[in-house]
Amino acid sequence: MLKINEIKATSIISKSNLPDSDYVINPYVGCNHACLYCYARFMKRFTGHDEPWGEFVDVKINAPDLIPNNTFKYRGKSIFIASVTDPYLPLERKYQLTRRVLEKLIPLRPKLGIQSKSDLIVRDIDLLKQFDDCEVGLTITTLDEKLQQELEPTASSPERRIKALEELHQAGLKTYVFIGPILPLLTDWKKIILATKHCTDFYMFENLNLSGGGVKSSVGAWLAACHPEWQTEYDKIYARGSDYWDKMETEIKEFCREHQIEARVYFHHGK
Secondary structure: EEEEEEOOOOEEEEOOOOOOOOEEEEEEEEEOOOOOOOOOHHHHHHHHOOOOOOOOEEEOOOHHHOOOOOOOOOOOOOOEEEEOOOOOOOHHHHHHHHHOOOOOOOOOOEEEEEEOOHHHHHHHHHHHHOOEEEEEEEOOOOOOHHHHHOOOOOOOOOHHHHHHHHHHOOOOOOOEEEEEEOOOOOOOHHHHHHHHHHOOOOOEEEEEEOOOOOOOHHHHHHHHHHOHHHHHHHHHHHOOOOOHHHHHHHHHHHHHHOOOEEEEOOOOOOO
């Protein structure tokens, strides 16, 4: 049972710790996509929620009202929506917070980045096209729909995400695919590229990071329950001294260079 709380936030535009963004906006706290690998589960420490990650969402009902009307502060600055939630989680159909936030941001003329696992994002093409500088991304972790349902229970299917990418690209927007997190033995990143390169301007890559936020226990429980045959290989990959991710990062960069694909690699090596 999803627990939904309507709350009033005190601010909505926050300084960013992301490498390519000056600010972030998160219209919601929590996310009912319930991705088992989600790093944002660390947010539970700051919310007071006892529910499992994916079973609560706080709706910042006043989020659009917190966007200033007249300011040059954000002109030319990069704003990313969203860093610890999905801006198009299922509740967005009802609350439309992301849409109303976008409407308020257009006059401020920031560089906009927005990323989702939902094809609901195409609803806002009319607004996204009004930004001078806009990058729109869809996360794709796997093309296997059965596996995707295990990993991301309420997110759109890979097929629907690719169709959304096509629609966004055809509308003239700059599109990207975030291939991440790359799950060892499971994420066929080459296959994802081949399936999307006709509608994608560049790619981002991130590996599965088990170092914090309860991700290790979540992924470990899933492997034990559903795919115990992979556990030994995962133990080797994440053992101290493993060069698995170093080799994969090199392979990704070489593949993308050979195929003239723009690649932005954000790997965590634990070093």
